[in-house]
Amino acid sequence: MVKFSKRMDNMKDSAAVIRGLFGAMANPGMISFGGGALARESLPVDILREISQDILRKDTRGFEALSYGPVEGIKDLREVIVNELLNPKGIEADPENIMILTGGLEAMNLMCQVFIDPGDVILVESPTFVHSVEIFDMFQAKCISVEMDDDGMDVVDLEEKIKMHNPKMVYVIPTFQNPTGRTLSLERRKKVAELGSQYDVIILEDDPYRDIRYNGEELSPIKAFDKTGHTVLANSFSKIFSPGSRLGYILADKHIIDRIYDAKSATNSHTAILPQILCAEFFKRGHYREHLRMLCEVHRERRDAMMEALQKYFPEGTKWTYPDGGLFTWVELPGEINTTELLKESISDPNVMVAYVAGAGFFTDGGGKGRNSMRLCFSAVPPDKIFEGIEKLGNLIKSKLE
């Protein structure tokens, strides 16, 4: 039979992880702290019905919604991004510097198309988002990890690794990081931007969680400190609007956007138009402010429930991060518990039926890192179910320590 391409050899493990994750979430009896979805109730179903009723008309934007559109995305959505999402965060930008994408993740795919040759090095946080690593693997990049602490990526280690490995790109999720929930400090944001300029390395800043903040002061994106165009900002509407709409964007200097345009055109021509119009109208009609307030309220309650439940039900000696926003906390268990093994029991034991993502998969450097850790996503589970699920999972863990 015809052979698959060499790049597919690199994908077996990570693809299996993702598949397992989607599979576990699908069981209706499961309390799932896997995935990365928002509270179902927070999706703007009624607002989008109203908007779709207005725009899917021959005398409004109906023809536009169903026709071919521009590769770079519709103009009013790019304007909304600049005016409502970038300018308020201290980023000067022109709609010409924006490319609309089919979900935030497509940014990683296109950035690899445009920059990565097989064997090129990408520096990533340790741990980092497994789904992005899956993409880097497909493009035959070599991922090398940079140490993290509570303030995010360690910039001293970053500079050392840049000198040592001459990377093409640094991939960083600065705010409420996936999987740890940690946030890169302001000083380090400045330093990361500087290092990109100084060593001629692309900083790929992936920042989908930043607006879902529950406490603490907002920090400017790394991109706001970039003076040379080395930082490229990738973002998504999945957390602030709707994941099923598959909308995201890249902000970059024009010479990079021009090549992203070519790669986007050669991937799927352009992003679906109806979701773009619905999203642009959602902002233009002024729904975002109130929607975001509601989103933060709903998810803050869940974050608080998770923190309380972990305190109450997980064994002594457990450590976890206290995220100021976003969807995740990162838990390190005491003792010698292997969370990959534990997961099999946790999702199949009828007295538990709790899913999470085992920690090991988030480390690109292996060596057993993360084997006693887990990522818990609190956003998709109502507070009472968070308590129930964490109690059951805590009891299972305790039974292993006896």
Added chain:
Amino acid sequence: MVKFSKRMDNMKDSAAVIRGLFGAMANPGMISFGGGALARESLPVDILREISQDILRKDTRGFEALSYGPVEGIKDLREVIVNELLNPKGIEADPENIMILTGGLEAMNLMCQVFIDPGDVILVESPTFVHSVEIFDMFQAKCISVEMDDDGMDVVDLEEKIKMHNPKMVYVIPTFQNPTGRTLSLERRKKVAELGSQYDVIILEDDPYRDIRYNGEELSPIKAFDKTGHTVLANSFSKIFSPGSRLGYILADKHIIDRIYDAKSATNSHTAILPQILCAEFFKRGHYREHLRMLCEVHRERRDAMMEALQKYFPEGTKWTYPDGGLFTWVELPGEINTTELLKESISDPNVMVAYVAGAGFFTDGGGKGRNSMRLCFSAVPPDKIFEGIEKLGNLIKSKLE
């Protein structure tokens, strides 16, 4: 500045062609026979407003429409494809063999991810669809062209080229081909499938125009004659439903679909859900049959107008194809007219303002092929404007022959 990947070196020319094409179409004063859009009036705006009103509700499919969904696409759309689009054409398939994509073109991207290493050979028709070649170029494939005649790809030349070049893939648009409008004969369809099996080569069948037939008998897809899984069928909803919805699909054996799943997951996770539900409901509610009848009626009239106008206004000695369906005719001019040069004048002379796509860009083997040819798309222009545009373009051509 950071260097782009090697694959981007291959893309300069084709990307420029595409961009020019979109640019020319955007001028409202232009009569455009470029692009490949349908009659605007034939888009199902009212039907989709009605469906969206029903499904964007919390008690129907509103949450589903806005949430993350399966990588492979929603089940009912995959069932619709099998039951309404494949079974009636003699193709046995299971929804498990279908992957929903973000537009038909994404099939070419993902098939390259899964099968093409740099330097691998893809055999293509001569001429072939420029946008697919742009993708093959991005993946650093080597495109080698196979001769065509009025019955489509020459299978004798195909077998010879397979023996000579040991290709990974054969890319063929069998029905109302882009750019020529030609259709591969039944005998040749069988032969192409056989050659794939015999020589262990993937046949990538791209068949988006097949349902838009104005006359002549329907021919089974190549895939219907495939006994070994070597043929992969790519199709699109852009011509039979709506291009802006960006919906397409791949039908392939499970071991190939499994790898396409991995590549799709690492491209954009999955295709937007709302367009998928709208499309599935459109078929499930029984709109397709009447919609297709209307589509064929509207576009047959335009095909006929184009044939009549060419006869009337183009100079003696011009040759063109008579397409039994689809959107395109392929025109070869007499004399020494260079259509690439002519286009510059045709789109800028205020007395002409007619766009088309110059022929040379559709040939991967250069050598001046197609320099006197043009692709005319008749579907997006009303009959009276077809006569007006072809008269103006014909007069410009005649002035060059004097």
